[in-house]
Amino acid sequence: MARIAGVxxxxxxxxxxxxxYIHGIGSTKAQEIIDQVSIPAERRxxxxxxxxxxxxxxxxDRxxxxxxxxxxxxxxxIKRLMDLGCYRGLRHRRNLPVRGQRTHTNARTRKGPAKPIAGKKK
Structure with missing residues (x-):
């Protein structure tokens, strides 16, 4: 098993x-790397x-x-945004969606499971 960049x-x-499988390397960067090292694409x-x-x-590494x-x-x-107190930082601090998504419904991934509110019946 090859170990590269601690993985x-x-x-x-x-x-x-x-x-x-290395965090920070996607398909394009992986292709660039094997081109630089001149390894054929079908090599395992x-x-x-x-x-x-x-x-x-x-x-x-380089x-x-x-x-x-x-x-x-x-x-x-993310910490810098939170310390600045800018809008994006506040959204990070409150664990809400940062990029303008709606939160009235949905946003369950970011907000977590729904918390029941006492006395709210329609």
């Missing part, structure tokens, strides 16, 4: 698909040599922000 990537999948992870794995690791650093940066951006 065990699956061995029996193609390299392009397996790289997407268990067929990679150690040198190729090291090359992939170096490209990711050119891409992934896993812990990316999560930390996202958390810091």
């Amino acid at each position: 065990n990537i699956p061995t029996n999948k193609r390299v392009v698909i397996a790289l997407q 992870v268990n067929e990679l040599s150690d040198a190729e794995v090291v090359q992939i690791r170096e490209v990711i 050119d891409h922000m992934v896993e812990g650093d990316l999560r930390r940066q996202t958390a810091m951006n």
